Amino acid sequence: MSFRRAPLDWLGNLFTTYGDVCSFRLATNRIVVLNHPHHVKHVLQQKAGNYNRSTMAHKMARNLFGQGLATVEGGPEWRRQRRLMQPSFHYQRVASMSEHMLAVIRARLDQWDELVASNEVINTNEEMRRLTLRVVARALFALEEEKVVDRFAQAIDTIDRELTAYMQMPLLPLSVPTAGHRRFWSSHQIVEEIIDYVITKHLLDEVDRGDLLSMLIQTVDEETGERMSNEQLRDQVFVMLFAGHETGANVLTWVFYRLGLHPDVQQRVQQEVDNELAGRPPTIADCSKLVYTRTVVDEAQRMYPQQWQGWRRALEDDEIGGYRIPAGTDIFFSPYHMHRHPDFWEDPDEFRPDRFIPEETAKRDRSSYIPFGSGPHVCIGNQFAMSEMLLIIASTVQRYRVELASRELVAPKQLITLGPDKPINVRLMPRNRRSG
Numbered sequence: 212m213s214f215r216r217a218p219l220d221w222l223g224n225l226f227t228t229y230g231d232v233c234s235f236r237l238a239t240n241r242i243v244v245l246n247h248p249h250h251v252k253h254v255l256q257q258k259a260g261n262y263n264r265s266t267m268a269h270k271m272a273r274n275l276f277g278q279g280l281a282t283v284e285g286g287p288e289w290r291r292q293r294r295l296m297q298p299s300f301h302y303q304r305v306a307s308m309s310e311h312m313l314a315v316i317r318a319r320l321d322q323w324d325e326l327v328a329s330n331e332v333i334n335t336n337e338e339m340r341r342l343t344l345r346v347v348a349r350a351l352f353a354l355e356e357e358k359v360v361d362r363f364a365q366a367i368d369t370i371d372r373e374l375t376a377y378m379q380m381p382l383l384p385l386s387v388p389t390a391g392h393r394r395f396w397s398s399h400q401i402v403e404e405i406i407d408y409v410i411t412k413h414l415l416d417e418v419d420r421g422d423l424l425s426m427l428i429q430t431v432d433e434e435t436g437e438r439m440s441n442e443q444l445r446d447q448v449f450v451m452l453f454a455g456h457e458t459g460a461n462v463l464t465w466v467f468y469r470l471g472l473h474p475d476v477q478q479r480v481q482q483e484v485d486n487e488l489a490g491r492p493p494t495i496a497d498c499s500k501l502v503y504t505r506t507v508v509d510e511a512q513r514m515y516p517q518q519w520q521g522w523r524r525a526l527e528d529d530e531i532g533g534y535r536i537p538a539g540t541d542i543f544f545s546p547y548h549m550h551r552h553p554d555f556w557e558d559p560d561e562f563r564p565d566r567f568i569p570e571e572t573a574k575r576d577r578s579s580y581i582p583f584g585s586g587p588h589v590c591i592g593n594q595f596a597m598s599e600m601l602l603i604i605a606s607t608v609q610r611y612r613v614e615l616a617s618r619e620l621v622a623p624k625q626l627i628t629l630g631p632d633k634p635i636n637v638r639l640m641p642r643n644r645r646s647g
């Protein structure tokens with residue numbers, strides 16, 4: 212078994228054999244691997260200033276996606292960007308974007324009605340990617356023109372596919388013009404062109420469309436009085452698109468897989484949605500009432516955290532768990548294993564949403580659960596993502612009962628995020644009570 216072929220199993224073995232702090236060599240680099248939530252908290256939160264994103268993995272991300280908030284190394288430039296963008300993600304702002312979110316969701320569900328009528332199975336992961344990409348494109352920069360959205364979605368699909376193929380077998384650098392790499396770069400260019408087109412349109416119109424890009428264009432740095440340049444805007448939008456659609460799509464895929472496997476859980480979700488909404492379409496204000504539905508999302512994120520691997524590099528000498536960490540050491544951690552750490556989770560391989568009812572959560576050490584990261588780099592889009600996922604689940608279970616087309620076991624597949632290793636096909640069975 213090797214890290215490249217089966218990283219999750221390989222890491223699991225490492226922790227079982229050597230404990231919560233281990234190390235291995237990758238070429239000339241010594242990499243320290245952490246599994247204890249307190250040690251990871253030390254790196255991400257308590258001594259966050261001593262750890263940055265100058266690792267190889269982050270360099271590669273910067274080469275592909277530029278210098279946006281999720282990729283920039285750290286230090287003053289990261290702080291400046293975070294300060295500029297934080298207001299765009301406040302609850303009020305997310306709430307004001309939710310109408311657009313809901314319009315996109317409703318339109319897609321209406322299309323599902325047609326598939327359902329012809330008894331077609333739905334590939335959940337593909338469908339969810341399509342849906343979350345449209346939601347994020349609408350909310351980020353008001354991209355609605357059908358033709359442009361389709362071209363855009365196709366290019367993103369190609370980027371995802373070629374990047375996945377590359378990650379599975381990185382024989383040659385992406386700069387070598389193989390057929391696959393050429394497809395990657397030409398799609399990359401299409402996405403850049405569309406983003407530039409949208410930025411230009413926003414700048415010419417000079418109206419606040421209520422989307423994130425309008426907000427970023429208008430934002431002035433309180434300390435320097437500067438606005439973002441076009442290139443900075445493009446990098447931000449590019450990074451957000453990738454950080455913001457695949458993750459949510461995968462979590463939703465796992466939620467629907469689990470709803471199919473556990474009809475009792477699905478029934479409780481349906482009951483909650485029926486009770487709270489009484490047949491009317493959901494709104495963002497309903498999200499806080501969907502307490503049980505949220506536990507299902509939380510449990511799906513525990514078992515299948517989208518950031519299954521994380522990296523940081525130590526800037527100065529440090530000590531973790533009694534081990535010396537010299538400056539320049541790369542730190543690796545795996546929320547997938549932390550979320551199954553036997554000291555913190557009972558029967559960790561069991562799917563049990565009740566672990567996340569508020570009384571249970573209150574008893575638990577908070578550092579043991581980090582689906583959105585922790586410390587200063589905690590996901591800026593977490594409220595956006597949570598609202599979007601709850602609205603999609605509520606809208607779906609209100610209309611349909613979800614049935615798995617096959618009961619074949621599905622395992623996680625470790626790419627940049629954590630999707631399923633095979634398609635999860637579902638049948639959507641219309642329910643009697645329909646939303647308005």
Ligand code: HEM
Pocket residue numbers: 280281282293347451452454455456458459462517518521522581582583584585587588589590591592593595596
């Ligand atoms: C279920 C959905 C999502 C999950 C599971 C997720 C997860 C994460 C995690 C774990 C991190 C921390 C990475 C680290 O510490 O190295 C992160 C950071 C980030 N996420 Fe998300 N994310 C989601 C949705 C979104 C959305 C919708 C957006 C934006 C529209 C977004 C934008 C970002 C950005 C910009 C960062 C970097 C923050 C910084 O470094 O200051 N994410 N996300």
